[in-house]
Structures are given as structure tokens and as C-alpha cells.
Amino acid sequence: MLEGKGISKHFGRRTVLSSLxxxxxxxxxxxxxxxxxxxxxxxxxxxxxxxxPSSGNVLxxxxxxxxxxxxxxxxxxxxxxxxxTYDDLTALENLRFYWSMHGRPMADFEKNGAAMLRRVGxxxxxxxxxxxxxxxxxxxxxIARALINSPSVLLLDExxxxxxxxxxxxxxxxxxxxxxxxxxxxxxxxDTQLIKALADRADVLSGGKIAKSFDAAAIGRGEVEAGxxxxxxxxxx
Amino acid sequence: MNAALAxxxxxxxxxxxSKEMLSAMFLFSLLMVLAFRFAFSESVSSxxxxxxxxxxxxxxxxxxxxxxxxxxxxxxxxKDRETLDGLLLAPVDRSSVFVGKALSNLVIVFAVDVLSIAxxxxxxxxxxxxxxxxxxxxxxxxxxxxVLVGTLVAAISVNARAREVLLPVLLIPLIxxxxxxxxxxxxxxxxxxxxxxxxxEIQSIVAFTLVFAAIGYFAIEYVLEG
Numbered sequence: 001m002l003e004g005k006g007i008s009k010h011f012g013r014r015t016v017l018s019s020l021x022x023x024x025x026x027x028x029x030x031x032x033x034x035x036x037x038x039x040x041x042x043x044x045x046x047x048x049x050x051x052x053p054s055s056g057n058v059l060x061x062x063x064x065x066x067x068x069x070x071x072x073x074x075x076x077x078x079x080x081x082x083x084x085t086y087d088d089l090t091a092l093e094n095l096r097f098y099w100s101m102h103g104r105p106m107a108d109f110e111k112n113g114a115a116m117l118r119r120v121g122x123x124x125x126x127x128x129x130x131x132x133x134x135x136x137x138x139x140x141x142x143i144a145r146a147l148i149n150s151p152s153v154l155l156l157d158e159x160x161x162x163x164x165x166x167x168x169x170x171x172x173x174x175x176x177x178x179x180x181x182x183x184x185x186x187x188x189x190x191d192t193q194l195i196k197a198l199a200d201r202a203d204v205l206s207g208g209k210i211a212k213s214f215d216a217a218a219i220g221r222g223e224v225e226a227g228x229x230x231x232x233x234x235x236x237x
Numbered sequence: 238m239n240a241a242l243a244x245x246x247x248x249x250x251x252x253x254x255s256k257e258m259l260s261a262m263f264l265f266s267l268l269m270v271l272a273f274r275f276a277f278s279e280s281v282s283s284x285x286x287x288x289x290x291x292x293x294x295x296x297x298x299x300x301x302x303x304x305x306x307x308x309x310x311x312x313x314x315x316k317d318r319e320t321l322d323g324l325l326l327a328p329v330d331r332s333s334v335f336v337g338k339a340l341s342n343l344v345i346v347f348a349v350d351v352l353s354i355a356x357x358x359x360x361x362x363x364x365x366x367x368x369x370x371x372x373x374x375x376x377x378x379x380x381x382x383x384v385l386v387g388t389l390v391a392a393i394s395v396n397a398r399a400r401e402v403l404l405p406v407l408l409i410p411l412i413x414x415x416x417x418x419x420x421x422x423x424x425x426x427x428x429x430x431x432x433x434x435x436x437x438e439i440q441s442i443v444a445f446t447l448v449f450a451a452i453g454y455f456a457i458e459y460v461l462e463g
């Protein structure tokens with residue numbers, strides 16, 4: 001389970017997050033929406049230990065991630081705005097590098113590397129450098145990279161962007177499988193159709209807090225789109 | 238240590254494929270030696286400038302500036318290509334990132350050092366007084382010190398807006414008296430066959446190296462923290 005408790009983040013005088021609480025249970029997919037500049041990416045970076053909160057705690061499995069960030073990072077997979085892939089390395093070499101950074105036996109990578117790329121539809125391009133990949137293919141590689149350590153927490157910032165229809169279906173299927181495996185999954189997306197198809201809960205971040213939350217029943221009734229739009233129109237920021 | 242080696246191996250592979258830093262450093266080193274060759278050929282022939290003095294100073298100017306060019310890119314490239322967050326998300330101590338980056342910088346900068354020595358020997362028809370091995374060993378020692386300080390300063394300056402300016406502004410005062418001047422002095426002594434007279438300089442470089450290895454190893458956690 002992933003928990004953010006009382007998270008605040010200030011950049012100078014500007015408060016981006018204000019005593020925010022968020023929780024993503026095991027085997028749960030939570031989508032995070034909000035107007036541009038609401039602090040969604042900042043929140044994801046704090047949950048991923050990439051940015052320190054001004055105050056508050058992040059817990060994974062009940063343990064504060066800042067007690068031991070190395071242990072915490074083993075449990076986190078992240079797809080950010082950037083793909084974190086090296087242009088001058090092939091798809092397979094990119095994964096091999098991140099595999100080695102997780103301290104996993106290289107013999108296992110030689111057995112599983114191709115399968116990881118097959119899962120994201122890149123097996124046929126495994127020996128091509130990332131520099132020749134389209135944005136969508138890089139995004140697929142980023143998804144494979146994020147899953148490399150079988151993380152218990154998946155943080156995804158607009159992961160469907162740049163993916164073609166087949167890629168969207170592929171990622172949706174992966175998320176269903178990861179959910180079934182008990183992962184806690186937090187997705188930043190504005191796509192209400194995907195939220196309806198995948199999410200167990202939809203939170204709206206506005207004014208530095210979770211301003212609205214829609215449960216599975218509300219999502220099923222199609223309330224997310226109207227509620228989200230109402231939040232934006234009400235100017236809650 | 239495995240993570241540090243993985244980072245160093247990745248950096249070297251990327252550099253060998255792109256040759257971005259190596260080609261710039263190589264050309265810079267070649268240009269410097271050529272400039273010295275044409276500027277000082279008459280002074281050396283007439284005996285107004287000692288070849289031992291010229292070799293020691295010219296080589297360390299080449300080493301220092303090539304190192305600054307190279308080390309600047311080590312973190313800046315990760316930042317510009319948006320891979321730094323991927324590196325920082327990895328479940329390894331930040332000290333492994335420092336050691337890995339320092340190792341790859343050392344290999345690249347030392348390769349350019351060796352090339353500079355070769356260019357100098359070639360263009361000046363100079364055999365370093367028969368003490369080439371000592372000159373190369375001193376280049377390695379001084380480069381280890383340069384790289385440790387430079388890697389830490391490159392990490393400090395990576396998020397700064399004017400990092401291209403900040404790196405030399407922070408680095409040069411740190412290395413001028415602690416690495417460059419003792420290294421020039423020791424190299425001159427080595428070429429003239431009196432390396433034993435440079436024991437003090439060598440000890441001071443070693444001490445500085447150890448201090449900055451410790452500072453870099455422990456401070457990098459705070460330097461790279463978001």
C-alpha cells in the first residue's frame with residue numbers, strides 16, 4: 001500500500017501541495033486528475049522519492065520511504081514525462097543497465113530481457129538504438145523499464161501519451177495484470193474513458209489537496225467527467 | 238560497487254558510440270599542443286625557455302582544460318537528455334553514482350592525457366628526459382584528483398542555470414593551488430630526473446585526493462537530493 005500523509009510542498013513562497021493525503025491500496029488503480037499546474041507531477045515525484053516534501057510522509061507497506069530510500073526505490077516503478085532511456089544504447093542495453101542498477105543477477109536478465117520487451121511490443125526492435133525509436137516506442141521502452149523490478153508501487157505520469165491504439169490496449173492489459181498481482185498503481189491521466197475502463201478510484205487534485213474523489217461506483221455511473229469538469233469550471237486550483 | 242561499475246560502463250559505452258566529449262577533448266588537446274609548438278619553437282631552440290619547464294606547464298594546461306570540458310558533460314548530459322531522474326530512481330546509494338561518474342570521467346580524461354603527452358612528444362621531438370613513465374604516472378595521480386573534485390562540482394552545478402560558467406568558476410580555484418601547481422612542479426622534477434625532490438608535492442596531491450574522495454562520497458547524497 002502506498003500512502004502520502006500530510007504532504008506539503010512549497011517552491012519559494014508558492015505552495016503547490018498543502019497537507020495532502022492520498023492512499024493507494026494493494027491491487028488498486030487510482031487515477032489522479034487536475035488542472036494544469038495543480039501539482040500532479042510534483043506529487044508523483046515526491047511519492048517516487050525524486051523530490052523531498054517540505055513536510056509530510058510517504059509510506060510504502062507502512063514504512064516511511066525516507067527511512068531507507070534505497071529499499072523504498074526497489075519497490076517503486078515510475079513512468080514520468082521523460083522516458084529515462086539512453087539514445088545511444090539499444091532497447092535491450094537500456095533494460096540491461098537498469099536491471100544491473102537494481103542489483104539483480106545478470107544471468108536472469110539474459111533469460112528474461114527479451115520477454116520484457118515482448119510484453120511491450122518491442123521484441124522485434126530489441127537491438128535497435130533508442131535514438132531511432134519514435135516517441136511511442138520510447139514510451140513502451142519506458143514502461144518496460146518501470147516494470148523491471150516487479151515493483152509493488154507503480155507511478156505513471158500520463159503513460160498513455162504518445163501510444164497508438166495498440167499501445168493503449170497493451171498498457172491497459174499490463175495495468176490489469178499488475179493490479180491482479182497486487183500492485184498499488186497511481187496514474188495521472190485526463191482521459192476519462194481510460195479512467196472508466198481501469199480505475200478503482202479517481203481523485204481530483206486542486207488547490208494543493210485532493211478536492212474530489214470518485215469511487216468505483218461513481219466512476220461506473222459516469223460521474224467522473226461531469227465532476228472533473230465542474231471542478232475545473234469552479235476554478236478550484 | 239557493482240552499481241558504480243555499471244554506471245561507468247554505461248557512460249563509457251555511450252561515449253564511445255557518440256564520441257561527443259572525446260572528440261572535443263581530443264581536438265582541444267591537439268590544438269593546445271600545436272599552439273605551444275608554434276609559439277615556443279624559437280624560444281626553446283635559443284634556450285630562452287627550458288623544455289622541461291615548457292613540457293610540464295603545457296601538459297597540465299592541456300590536462301586541466303580537457304578535464305573541465307569532459308567533466309562538465311558527465312552530469313549535464315544526463316540532465317539535458319532527461320535520464321538523470323532514471324538514474325536517481327535506481328535503488329542504489331548516491332555515492333555509487335558519484336563513484337561511477339568519477340570512474341568514467343577518469344578513463345576518458347586520462348585517455349586524453351595520454352594523447353596529449355603523445356602529441357607533445359611527437360611535435361617537440363621530446364622524450365621527457367627518458368622519464369615518460371613517471372610523467373604518465375603523475376598525470377594519472379593529478380587526474381584522479383581533478384576528476385574527484387570535478388565530478389562533485391559537476392553534480393553541484395548540474396541544476397544551475399549558468400552551469401557552463403559555474404563549473405570552471407567553482408573548480409579552477411579549488412584545483413589551482415591544490416592540484417595544478419604541485420602537479421606542474423612534480424612533472425618538471427620528474428622530467429629533469431629529480432622526482433625525489435617532489436615528494437612534498439606528491440604527498441599534497443595524494444592528501445587532497447583523499448580529502449575530496451571522502452567529501453564527494455558523503456556529500457553527493459545532499460548534492461543530488463531534489
